[in-house]
Amino acid sequence: MEPSPHTAQSNPPVAATTSNLTEKDLIRRSASTVPPPARQLEPVAKLIDVSKCIGCKACQSACIEWNDTQPAIETNVGVYENPHDLTPEMFTLMRFNEWDNPQTGNLEWLIRKDGCMHCADPGCLKACPAPGAIVQYSNGIVDFVHENCIGCGYCIKGCPFNIPRISKVDHTAYKCTLCSDRVAVGQGPACAKACPTHSISFGTKEDMKALADSRIKDLKSRGYENAGLYDPPGVGGTHVMYVLHHNDQPEIYSGLPKNPRISPVVNAWKGMTKYLGFAAMGLAAAAGVLHSTLVGPNRVTREDEDEAEKLVKESV
């Protein structure tokens, strides 16, 4: 295995480094194929320990700064979430839930950093009809390549976590990149670097699982019997994982899905394209109705574009 960056806390290199994430490290490419990679990078992961998170939003701040995005200055709508949702300019969001624990009678303020989970089996990539708009590296990072993106929005429908957002400005999809540009040069993600309580850690997936184990043990000693690691098998595991105090009820953390799976429609479609070579499919897929329009590979119809426009309007 190739050496990969470990944690954001471990004094990453300061000298100029060339990128170690290249085209040759791709293991999947949307609506197209890639040759088997020459090397296997060590899988990485971001571990978000919800029990250590104080909801300070330093991760959001670092994300805005690093990616140089321009989220709008919104209003207060009676909650702590700002912006109010993920947007094409805000790739990560602290979600706050006030939960009365029926067992203890105590209030718990559950704060979860939401964003792309970097699924090992990425629904967005599988749903994407544009060749090379979504790629997956052998270290597990799922990245969007904007020059290849057609803004159709299928990635949103393919995502079991409702993460990508389409920009009204350039009509392409945006989400957390796991700071692939930083990771490529030995740095951890900006959010992990900024996190003051080490709630966010970054390293090899193996190390992060070991770290999670020690955290779960500590939480169990504090009476959280169901503390556990959220690394859902339904999407092949994820490269962003959570330590949850109540791993038996992930949904109480602002709707984290209990058993996330790629929509069967997306899978069915991928199966069709595999055998028939047809690659595009309408929005109706998301509604569970197979679209009957069959077009040539890697092409987009007028109809697709109309659907995409509609999706953009819905999502922004």
Next chain:
Amino acid sequence: MTNSWTDIRNTDLVVIMGGNAAEAHPCGFKWVTEAKANRGARLIVIDPRFTRSASVSDFYAPIRQGTDIAFLLGLINYCMQNDKVQWPYVKSFTNATYVVKDGFAYQDGLFTGYDESKRDYDRSTWEYDIGPDGFAVVDETLQNPRCVWNMLKSHVASYTPEMVERICGTPREKFLKVAQMISECSVPTKTMTSMYALGWTQHSKGSQNIRAMAMLQLILGNIGVRGGGMNALRGHSNIQGLTDVGLMSNLLPGYLNIPVEKETDFTTYMSSRTFKPLRPDQTSYWQNYKKFFVSFQKAMWGSAATAENDFAYQYLPKLDVPAYDVLRIFEMMYRGQVNGYVCQGFNPLLAFPNRKKITESLSKLKWLVTIDPLDTETSRFWENHGEYNDVNSATIQTEVIQLPSTCFAEDNGSLTNSGRWLQWHWAGGTPPGEAKRDNWIMAQIFRRLRALYEKEGGPFPDPILNLTWNYQNPDEPTADELAKEINGYAVETLYDPADPTKVLLEKGKQVVNFSVLRDDGTTASGCWIYSGCYNEAGNNMARRDNTDPDDTGAYLNWTFAWPLNRRILYNRASADLQGNPWDPSRKLIAWDGSKWSGYDVPDIAPTAKPDVVGPFIMNQEGTARLFARGLMRDGPFPVHYEPFEAPIANVIAPKIRGNPVARIFQDDVAQFATSEEFPYAATSYRLTEHFHYWTKHNRVNAVLQPEFFVEISEQLAAEKGITPGSWVRVWSKRGEVKAKAVVTKRIKPLMCDGKKVHVVGIPLHWGFMGQARKGWGPNSLTPFVGDANIETPEYKAFLVNIESTTPPATV
């Protein structure tokens, strides 16, 4: 802090009360998460609101704002009743055994000597019984009913769990759970740290809030030990530095005092500052006061400060009032007694209570100078911003001069953190536009003033004409030059008093630290406690070696901590009377039969015998004070007093309103409300997303928390028909604001003395300048009254009313 941020990782129990460290000190809070993750430490949060700190706590207990003393005296009572006391520590290291003078008593909320007309005490009975040998009388057996321990025991007896519940609204079983967890730390091998901040200071009895917890920590044996201490989390990166270098109207650098009017000469001034030990063989370190004072005068006035002129004692102003604190200055401004005001790095229009009064006061000035990197509301107080700043500009004649300054990241210098670490920083960018460094601005004002005095003379120009100003570029002293002056230097060559032929330090060299300062005018030091920060070894504040032998958290080679690079104050108290650590696994220093040594710089003379010299060397007794003698204006023991605006009467002393010795100005008294008029208990606070009134000027912070809001419980929202995210009007007897409503489970009504008390939470951070949406903040509402000892305003507890309203008109 008695300890340091990094030391918090050594604790077993963190108690956050009177603060919200996760919210307001997120970076420092990492040491709490370290203690929890690596030591299995537990975290208790006691707060009117379920805060961000509470969200990661092991136990949360609600409390009504302004009732902390009742809670804390309840804890002391619990420990005393249940024998949860670290006895050897209490008997040897505190004044528990000291006998209190006859005549001292406490009844119905008042101590002996109260004069209602003066709102002050005659404190002469608040003292020990002094024996014929001139020392305080002690009773090692604790049998004497007038010894401090027994006096304290009877003083706290009424603060039962039932009384705590009645006053604080904390359910009895929750109080008892907290008491049980805390009392476990009375064994020598368990320590608790107290992390507090403005939730304790910003009350009319703020100093006593802190004292009450300090007393509890002494009873548990938690002062001077790793993982223990009283840890004040300072609100600005350099607010510790502000008090250290004497930016208070009644202080000189290093906690020396500005003379008062009756101290007409130096001899009189020194006569009350001899600090004779109150017990045999004690250090009483303030006996060195004169050395520090004279060295300060030499740093200020050099050769013009001579033994003949009492080292220029008369150059110092003499206070005609206890202090010209900000409340007093604005009261005087309000009365038209102030012509000009220089406002450097300060935004009083938003930061001070009763904004209406502040606006009217500023309007009466002839001129106002603001020195700030930001376009502050204070500098635009005269500008109409619709509902957000509804002033008639035409009627305001104050001339405002805005001097744009650099921010900290554009300048070299040091910041003193809460743990007393002086951390040097280097400029990371060049100042934009016309911004100038504060040193340049101050130097320009000074040099122009001096030129005017040279030319025109004046009644007493000497202090200005003779001020030492030996900088390479007199137009802009550098941070290094000022730091060297603060450290101090030999004015004359210093010889060994035991051997006058032996040179200790050549003239002009930097002194190693304050231990070599002298009272004969041969040394200079601008701030004695900082001495050692920049000596002949170089700039010790710039040190960045993070080695930490045996992982004690001391980091002795990282920057410089005052005093003498000591990381934990009173660390001699970490060892018993034989000099052995109470907890061997948490050794700090130990006695090897001839001297003290260990991981930290010993806070005791290195050869002071452990069974002779007490650890609290700054006190004349050598011990810590459970009974404060006459040093606090409002009592030698804390007493529960309600805020000046409280939802219920004082249960233990119904006739007393507020703190009976807090200073109040007559016009302000008329603006104190009753709970009949204003039924809801309000409190103000900070949010993680912002820093005071600065970061609303930054787009990113404005995105993360864009708009002013208030927080109320679901119950109050239901009673008042307020929906989440809707506009509400909140008003007090002094003003009103409009805000968005955040309806939350994190605030719940409290039952206090049989009455349901609703809490209204009001974060600050918004104003009418900057990137975030325009808003108000709480200080249009807060009362103009301060702490009895140091005048910090009572921002944390006041009364308001609330109702649904329409949005403010857009401007």
